[in-house]
Amino acid sequence: MQHTFVAYVEDKPGVLTRVASLFRRLNINISSVTVGSSERSGISRMTLVADAPPAAGHRIMASLYKLENVVQVDDVGRFSSVSRELALIKVATTPKTRSHIFELVNVFRARVVDLAPGSLMIEITGSESKIEGLLQVLNENEDRVLEISRTGRMVMRRGHHTSRVLEALGDVESQNGTVPEPSLALQEEPDEFEQKP
């Protein structure tokens, strides 16, 4: 199963190695990792996606907390959250194919950010399935994809939660292993952007 963790870590040299080394030791492959600055100064936010057995979530989280540089960990896969990925896709074009690629780009609410003789570059933001969808259709049209660069998943939990709320939720989880229902404020809202074309 796919686990998604958000980890707040100290912005110091070697921290990425420590986190990566932990997954290596557990023999778990990291499918994607994104790191950047967070709302707290000196603290980076990491989103880690990894394939591991369902029961491994607790152990990974506990092991992350054992790292001195890790400040807070959230197993967001278990909660209602917004997940986004950014991709840049360079596609080979001819004067004939250009217009239908523009149509596809519009349907996917993507943008063309570079246009050159023989190729163009698409910027697309969305869930992974949306990006996969665009790539599939491009392939179906036999448009040659020259380059793909994807950021990997970024995730943020829905609604407003403070660390105190997190702590309270954490209490319940660690005791009986169940996931609490999201409160009303955390209810899922329909998201037009996540609809698969």
Added chain:
Amino acid sequence: MTRQDDRKTRLTGAEILWATLEAEGVREVFGYPGGAILPAYDALRKFPIRHILVRHEQSAVHMADGYARASGRVGVAIATSGPGATNMVTGIATAMLDSIPVVCITGQVGSKVLGTDAFQEVDITGITLPVTKHNYVVTRAEDLAGALRDAFRVARSGRPGPVLVDITKDAQQATAEFDFEAAASEKAGSHPMLNVAPQGILEAVELIRSAHRPLILAGHGIIHSGAMNQVRALAERAQIPVACTLLGLGSFPASHELNLGMMGMHGESWVNHSIQEADLLIACGMRFDDRVTGSLATYAPKAKKIHIDIDPSEINKNVTVQVPLIGDLAQVLDQLLPYLRPRDGSAWLHAINCMKGDAAVRDIKNLPDDGHLYAAHVINDLWHATSGAAVIATDVGQHQMWEAQYYKHEEPRSLITSGGLGTMGFALPAAIGAKVACPDKEVWVIAGDGGFQMTCPELATIAQEQLDINIAIINNGFLGMIRQWQEAFYDKNYQCAPILSPDFVKLAEAFGIRAAAVKTRAEVMSTVAAARAHKGPFLINFLVEQEDTVYPMIAPGAALHEMIRRPSKDPLVETASDI
């Protein structure tokens, strides 16, 4: 001069190093000088810290480790960059696997040449990343006090462990303001996974109340947490028998009527049977290591489990538990004990007692004397001679298991042994650390002829430091545990198991250490008495039966109750007159 000015003094990085160690309460360090750490050694004379010069950096860490295990204080080892640092790795991993608070300090090449393959440069923080609890590189004198104070906090807090601080040569030479108080280490927030909900306590109490065949599994965490009294109160009030892990020996008095002895691969047969029969296991500061569970699929099939541990990552790692209580053991038990009512455990205790009979018949101690000298006899006699009050450092192998079976530990911190990593060569340096930490205690090394040769140059350290340590070499001419496995699982193909040793008596004498050899049972007590009476180190070379086997034994992958037992008609242990 105001008090404020007094605290803020300008020192070199080297001086800050020692001043911080001194203020952290360090009185002794174990180390070996070298180029990149020489500025620190140059400043040492200004500080009231005793430096014990070792013969190999691995031993320096084992000494710091033995020091920490014997005293509960943080042990400190120091070495230079490159080979000095890499030599430490085995010692660090040993401390990591057994959760021992050790701070290792290494010199490093100057910060300007970091990463250039300079002479004696090695990326020691990279190398030790998976075997330290945390590590630091310090390139500026002003960062040194903070990093060191962090290192001490990390080493001793939570589940303890080794921490390495790598200090560049220029950071030792530069000057900075030193303010010990300002450099105090602070941890951002508490661990959110550490919590013991009242609900969990009540569930545990209910499980204990309703159990018919409960068992306490006593681990190393009891000693780390200082929860000896709480565990004893739990056992006595609820009349629950106690089984110890190897590192848990001493956490519960061996002579206590509720103490069953050691569990696991070479544990007592009745202990392993009790675990398999139990309907409740209360795991206190232990981690269900593969050496105590046997096959996980068949482990304690009838038992519900309560797991009390400070490390959340240990919960449900090997064995699924019904009630995890994550926190400091003493604090958790302090919360639990007020709810615990006395209960009657006599039927279960009687059932366990009945299981002991068979083991007693097979016990090598109870077999008639056949003129051979057995390791078990030596260790049993040593226990009698020292009234069970000595601090024993053991190596790894057969003698280690016999020690665990036949030396009865009453007190915590009286057995010092490498459990998790199983590091041969550990005993001698660890005993040095223990003796330095506890100079008033009687310290014995029990080592095999194989492991002893791995670190025996430390005899010179003993001689130089004039340490009163007694050494018992259990010499069977084999790498005994290897031979035992080859006998049991490799058709007696004793490949590379016979090992030639020097004459250990002459070896000791070459170091200026008194020594004697013992070949018969009759000589054991008198020679041990001579060693104890002698002021100063004494080595005894016990030439024991060559092909003896540790029983019981659980084959790898077998269930805990499927033990290989000592054959009751073993020609080795029975004389012709008994057949």
